[in-house]
Amino acid sequence: MSLPSDKPVRWKQDFPVPSDEDSYATRREFTKFLGLTSIAFFIGTFAAAARKLWKGASPKSSGVAIAGIDEIPAGGSKLFRYPTSEDACILLRLPEDKFVAFNQNCTHLNCPVHFDSQSSQLLCPCHHGFFDASDGRPIAGPPRRALASLNVSVRDNKVWIDS
Numbered sequence: 001m002s003l004p005s006d007k008p009v010r011w012k013q014d015f016p017v018p019s020d021e022d023s024y025a026t027r028r029e030f031t032k033f034l035g036l037t038s039i040a041f042f043i044g045t046f047a048a049a050a051r052k053l054w055k056g057a058s059p060k061s062s063g064v065a066i067a068g069i070d071e072i073p074a075g076g077s078k079l080f081r082y083p084t085s086e087d088a089c090i091l092l093r094l095p096e097d098k099f100v101a102f103n104q105n106c107t108h109l110n111c112p113v114h115f116d117s118q119s120s121q122l123l124c125p126c127h128h129g130f131f132d133a134s135d136g137r138p139i140a141g142p143p144r145r146a147l148a149s150l151n152v153s154v155r156d157n158k159v160w161i162d163s
Helices: 010-014 027-057
Strands: 064-068 077-081 088-094 098-103 114-116 121-124 129-132 138-140 149-155 158-162
Antiparallel strands (some): 064 158, 077 088, 121 129
């Protein structure tokens, strides 16, 4: 059913809203919008820069002591949790007195990896994945990504994981 064009529509009589000027913005309104938007971006940028400077100025932790040097024999390993109590990691002492640490979860399906000192490899028993113990890169099996490595340092006869 169509309405005749010469009769005014009832709702327009009840709610007289001039719709011709709805999309019109004055230059003053547009300039005010641009100015307020610029101020908001400046405040956001200033807040982000201040936060970055504040974090940089705060004292950083030097890491977490994991083990004493004498605790782990050459070719040995130690399991530990870092950075939270739910993140399993493994610390290795390679024969050339080099310490390395990795996340213990296999990159294939998150099974725990174990250290085999004879072959100097990390082994995933679930799907027979093998990783190089010196750098955590996959050698054989289904894993395609290297194990996540942690920064290790030796200070004061202790092995530290640096954050």
